[in-house]
Amino acid sequence: MANINFDIVGFDLDGTLIDTSGDLAAAVNHAIATIDRPPFPVEAIRPFVGKGAKVMLERALDASGGYDDATLARLLPVLLDYYQDNLSARSVPYPGLIAAMDALAAAGVKLAICTNKAERFTIPLIDQLGLTPRFASIVGGDTVGVAKPDPAPIRAMIERAGGGRTIFIGDTINDIAGARNAGIPSVAVSFGFLDGPVEDLAADAVIDHFDDLVPLLQSWPT
Missing domain, CATH: 3.40.50.1000 (HAD superfamily/HAD-like)
Known part of the structure; x- marks a missing residue:
């Protein structure tokens, strides 16, 4: 060599x-399901990734019907806790x-x-x-x-x-x-x-x- x-x-x-898109998508979908938003396919979530979990969640909420600051603040810990428990299932x-x-x-x-x-x-x-x-x-x-x-x-x-x-x-x-x-x-x-x-x-x-x-x-x- x-x-x-x-x-x-x-x-x-x-x-x-x-x-890591599969596990990030699963965490996003888990969080938004708590407010009855439909899940995204992994391919749709890939463009949301890359600037941190908060931006990823903001983009997903925006694309699925919008959000306010209170909803974002409530769902971010839900997303992060789920992700911490499921880090490598699909990565x-x-x-x-x-x-x-x-x-x-x-x-x-x-x-x-x-x-x-x-x-x-x-x-x-x-x-x-x-x-x-x-x-x-x-x-x-x-x-x-x-x-x-x-x-x-x-x-x-x-x-x-x-x-x-x-x-x-x-x-x-x-x-x-x-x-x-x-x-x-x-x-x-x-x-x-x-x-x-x-x-x-x-x-x-x-x-x-x-x-x-x-x-x-x-x-x-x-």
């Missing part, structure tokens, strides 16, 4: 490492991810996660999927008190993984802007929870499948 000139490859979680790694992580680890690259998902969901989800031992650091949305696109969580991810040249992989503007603000290059995945064309994220590169990641990093300019 050709050398990879990065010490750390960092990843966002939802929509990048893991397709799966994206195709090619495990092989890519194996190849990166074999090349001596450390893997890390920086997500805006709260630790109460992040840590158990990664653990339930059996992925925890693969990561040198895991930083959640509430780990350091601020979230992406602030650079602080990405910098914490790098520091906790031991430091070194880092690249970040993500699927939203928070990921790509967060990497830019932290002074590191970024790769956008076209298969994530996009709310517009992937090109609009202005990442340094785009991949359409995790099979493309290792060759891309091997050819990255030094």
